[in-house]
Amino acid sequence: MKIIQASKIGTQNWKYFQEKIILNNPLVLVFGNRYLLEKEEVIKGIREEFPYEHIVFGSTAGEILCCNVNDNSISVTAIELEKSSFVVERDNILNYDKNANALGEALYKKIPKDNLKHLFVLSEGSFVNGSSLINGLEKGIDSLVSITGGMCGDDARFEKTVASYKEDPKEGEVLLIGFYGESLEVSYASFGGWIPFGPERVITKAEANVLYEIDGQPALDLYKKYLGDKAKELPQASLLYPLNVTPEGKSAPVVRTILKINNDDHSMTLAGDVPVNSKVQLMMASVDGIAGGAQVAAEFAMKDRVNAPELAILVSCIGRKLVMDQRVEEEIEEVRDAIGSKVPMTGFYSYGEMAPFNGSTACQLHNQTMTLTLISE
Structure with missing residues (x-):
């Protein structure tokens, strides 16, 4: 697995966290402030800096990259899978009269099933019922296929969220990323601390x-x-x-x-x-309780792994960020301490987190949790 990560805060230049190299057909995860993702010149700049086909966009309530939590920024993680593969499918809740269950069922039917190991969901966060979406996705699902993900955010405004695959970000989008391969190892966990x-x-x-x-x-x-x-x-x-x-x-x-x-x-x-x-x-919650909850989630995710993770995707709740305020990066540091300082971390603050209960396989919608997806090839 080869990974390049970069962030751009406001009008500043791109800041890279690894050496900038050319990747072969990577999955590019772009998490950013909704106002920025709605600007044509911002999207154009992202495409010029990362001239790849498979770009996924999602608006957030805060961007996680490395050990940083940024606001009013764009964070990019480009992932080249060397032994495994991915497929991205998309649909829009507005095509289903806001019936999230029907949308979830239709999306799962679109995704190829051979060698499917894990599904990561990036969903509209303002009016999609996350529980119904998961129920639709899990109709007829293979019990060996796990699901994690999150609902897009819009800071604490709650006006609207945007997402997209390949296209410019827009309202109502729900994206499903399928990860494939025998060598792929995916672990996950979710915990709150409230x-x-x-x-x-x-x-x-x-x-x-x-x-x-x-x-x-x-x-x-x-x-x-x-x-x-x-x-x-x-x-x-x-x-x-x-x-x-x-x-x-x-x-x-x-x-x-x-x-x-x-x-x-x-x-x-x-x-x-x-x-x-x-x-x-x-x-209710305290700062120490939330940071401790992130540590517990990370320890659960690491507990039964065979190989060290090569990528960590963190989805944490906007409510946790508001409680922790200036100390918000403490929960990211707790995760890093548990998974290892060399593991690239990306993610966002959300309006809802998706993961099975610890020790279970059936996915649930959570709020106010730190949810981790750890991936290696």
């Missing part, structure tokens, strides 16, 4: 990812009551106080970030499904 608090309640009315009632009370009213004065800062304040949701019959909870509130019907739209009869609690 702490539930307050009474455990029950979701009594919800449809997909829209939460209407908790314990028979309007969900938004109850949530505002717990937030107190911070309710004035909604919806941004919700990133600091996500929900811990345990579906009926499940032992492992998932964390759900609130993306949007509706004062008219007192509902909250979350990043993933919140089934009726699920148990629910508020959550």
